Amino acid sequence: MAVTMKPPPSRTAAPAPRPEGQQKSLGARDRTFGFMLAAPAVALFLVVAVYPLLAGVWTSFYDQSLIRPEREFIGLDNYTAVWPDFVDRLGTTLVFATFATICPLLVGLALAVLLNARLRGRGVLRGMLMLPWLLPGVVVSFLWAWIFNDSYGVLNHVLTQLSLPEVDFLGKPGTAMAAVVIAKTWNTFPWVMVVILAILQTLPREQLEAAAIDGASRRQRFLHVSLPHLLGPVALVAMLEFIYNFGSFDMIFVMTGGGPGTSTMTLAVSLYQYAFTEFSLGRAAAMGVLWLVALSLVCGAYFLLNKKLESRS
Template sequence: MLLALVVVYPLITALATAFFEQSLVLPGREFVGLANIIDVLGGEFPQLLAQTLVFTVGATVLPFVIGFAIALALNTRIRGAKVMRGLMLIPWLVPGVVVSFLWMWIFNANYGVMNAALQSIGVIDEPQAWLAQPATAMGAVILAKTWQSFPWMMVMLLAGLQTVPRELHEAAEMDGAGTVRRFSAVTVPHMKGIISLVLLLEFIWNFQHFEIIYVLTGGGPAGSTQTFATAVYETAFHGFDLGRAGAIGLLWMLLLMVLVVVYVRFTEKGENR
């Protein structure tokens, strides 16, 4: 009963809005069938899908590479590994809104650390407005999300690395396999399950991510960082068009359901092994 009141009823009510012409500021609503959905599909949907995928893929692959590299380093017998492991978790513990304001300061065109650092090494000649240019805004958002995401991926991958038997590495080394060969032939195959799970979960979370994108750019400039999450919010609470927002949300949920089905199939496959 509690689940129905808290989850099921609000979800069904929100999705049903897609089939009505309804305003946030005007009373009443009119049933329009599939008109809102057809309008969205013929309008901004392709761009929203493309930009959401760009953000999702970038904010999944980049923290995975960084997290895996750090996990490999921490899995060796280096001094201070436990302390470093704890320090690396700090970005993951910081709330998303705080992360957003931190990176907004870093990317600031007038006094941002990014401009100062790049100018000092001669990469750029003058300060850049990273969050105000369509060519760089998405990359900046992905970088901010990467900083927040890589710690949990590092922890998961480090846990997986510690399950790889050292005997396998020692045997491969005795057979003449180098570091790269041992990594590709021993480490990666043994960690295939955890790697797939980490990438899949991060992809699903990024596909519905909202706060960092919205606080940093609000979906701009010129809609270049607009994703499904920010588009639903903007359409409903700035455009006051609940019907159109519901249509975007319905299409977004259908795509998410595909990802959830993939995740469920993957976990069931892992349990049956």
């Protein structure tokens, strides 16, 4: 019996290592190519964000106006002039941002829990509830300004039909802030609702079914099973909404213009008045710098919260 001998498998020769100088040149080329790809984005960021920021800080040290070309260096006088207004407007801004965050959060949470249940036509209901979020803020502002109007508003018409006294909602300090918060809540609760509803859709069904088998009621299942999963994401949503409301301008400006008096005068509206009512660019820039510092503290709190929540998960 003939035995055939197979030739040993051929081994491909390993590629010879490149010289050290050639490896360094390839690494330098990769870095150069990466810098070339990032250069347009960096240039755009410098033009759009960094340059206006530095120009605003520089302008805050000058007595500069929109109605005269010359300007004069005055140091920290602008900061001294706007500091009392900044403290007052900061309190108003915090009140607005707090209530404009809590109210949509509560409404969105309640509707998300309701729409998470098996309801007939819940798909259509979800689509209808998204409509307020799709409208621009200015449109929503004019809509609610018409509803709260003291002369021809829908709400006062309803009060008249019920033989109740009319209320000047936007003309009284006690009700103007509440009216703006209601309008803001109506505009932003769909976003909160969608986020919470998406989280509820990802809850482990096994835990909910096990709790139901053990005899837990719907309230107990929500408090002890669903709510612990919602706390982290909802806290982040609330912080993001607070940061957004801290710089909100359009709704307050359209509905009240900061009035009556200064009851709804936030930092954004105050900066606008300094720049385009008093034509003082220097004081507007100083107010903007102080506003930026306050907002940086809020953003720092957000990052700390986010870091703690990530460490727990």
